[in-house]
Amino acid sequence: MRNDTALITEQVLIAPDIMRMELETEIAADTSCGQFIQILVPGYFLRRPISVSQVRDNCHLSLIYRVVGDGTRVLSQLKAGEKLDIFGPLGHGFPVIDEDVVLIGGGVGIPPLIETAKRHISSGHHVTAVLGFASESQIFAKEELESLNAEVIIATLDGSCGAKGTVIDAVHAHDIAKETTVMACGPLGMLKAVSAYFEHGYISLEERMACGIGACMGCVVKTPEGDTMRVCKDGPVFEIGKVVL
Numbered sequence: 283m284r285n286d287t288a289l290i291t292e293q294v295l296i297a298p299d300i301m302r303m304e305l306e307t308e309i310a311a312d313t314s315c316g317q318f319i320q321i322l323v324p325g326y327f328l329r330r331p332i333s334v335s336q337v338r339d340n341c342h343l344s345l346i347y348r349v350v351g352d353g354t355r356v357l358s359q360l361k362a363g364e365k366l367d368i369f370g371p372l373g374h375g376f377p378v379i380d381e382d383v384v385l386i387g388g389g390v391g392i393p394p395l396i397e398t399a400k401r402h403i404s405s406g407h408h409v410t411a412v413l414g415f416a417s418e419s420q421i422f423a424k425e426e427l428e429s430l431n432a433e434v435i436i437a438t439l440d441g442s443c444g445a446k447g448t449v450i451d452a453v454h455a456h457d458i459a460k461e462t463t464v465m466a467c468g469p470l471g472m473l474k475a476v477s478a479y480f481e482h483g484y485i486s487l488e489e490r491m492a493c494g495i496g497a498c499m500g501c502v503v504k505t506p507e508g509d510t511m512r513v514c515k516d517g518p519v520f521e522i523g524k525v526v527l
């Protein structure tokens with residue numbers, strides 16, 4: 283992990299309140315799927331953690347983030363050509379395994395699954411991506427995943443596109459076997475439902491964080507045995523069943 287002054291090469295709105303930012307940075311060379319970077323937003327002391335959505339050519343990182351508060355609002359106003367202080371890559375990401383996988387993402391849990399899909403597809407495996415949104419107008423990342431040759435299944439809570447209901451409703455509607463290895467990222471309720479249905483796999487926890495490097499204990503979760511794990515350093519990706527949700 284290291285600090286870098288990244289160059290913003292593109293920043294676009296891809297859905298309501300959802301931005302995609304492209305960065306040119308040497309950090310890309312060491313970054314794997316499911317890892318994140320800490321961004322120093324101009325004017326703020328605490329860095330904001332954002333997952334890496336794609337790594338390109340070993341020198342570009344793609345981020346997808348939702349504008350939810352002051353930090354991400356300031357971030358969304360930066361333009362191509364401006365510089366950004368970033369730190370990373372951080373955490374343990376998703377493993378790349380020698381199997382077909384099902385990826386399940388809800389809202390801004392979807393970004394880290396894109397690079398995860400790319401790495402499994404490029405090693406010859408079939409990837410099914412089940413993406414959950416509130417409604418059709420909120421959908422993003424579908425074309426990006428399809429262009430990588432992932433099979434994309436959409437669930438919307440209001441039924442305006444794809445299966446009506448949650449990602450788990452879509453999993454049932456498409457008869458996805460519980461024996462398939464799953465990799466998931468999204469809201470806690472979704473991760474609980476995924477962990478209850480699938481027999482094995484991995485989940486990424488996007489807890490609130492401070493230091494991001496394992497020093498402050500601001501992001502701890504417990505194992506079933508009662509031991510403490512830091513989401514930023516031991517995770518954010520954990521094997522299903524290894525942490526209490």
Ligand SMILES: Cc1cc2nc3c(=O)[nH]c(=O)nc-3n(C[C@H](O)[C@H](O)[C@H](O)COP(=O)(O)OP(=O)(O)OC[C@H]3O[C@@H](n4cnc5c(N)ncnc54)[C@H](O)[C@@H]3O)c2cc1C
Pocket residue numbers: 318330331332333334346347348349350351352353354355390393394487488489490491518
């Ligand atoms: C490892 C990791 C990876 C992440 N990856 C992404 C990503 O790829 N895309 C993305 O959009 N977001 C991601 N997040 C969440 C992102 O870090 C926060 O949304 C961001 O820091 C909010 O900053 P802010 O200053 O705009 O909001 P704040 O003013 O700090 O908060 C605004 C609102 O957002 C809520 N919030 C803040 N942080 C989080 C969080 N971590 N989880 C849930 N709610 C939060 C607050 O409770 C509050 O309601 C990730 C978080 C972690 C820990």
Ligand code: FES
Pocket residue numbers: 490491492493494495496497498499500501502512513514515
């Ligand atoms: S954020 Fe400091 S230990 Fe995880």
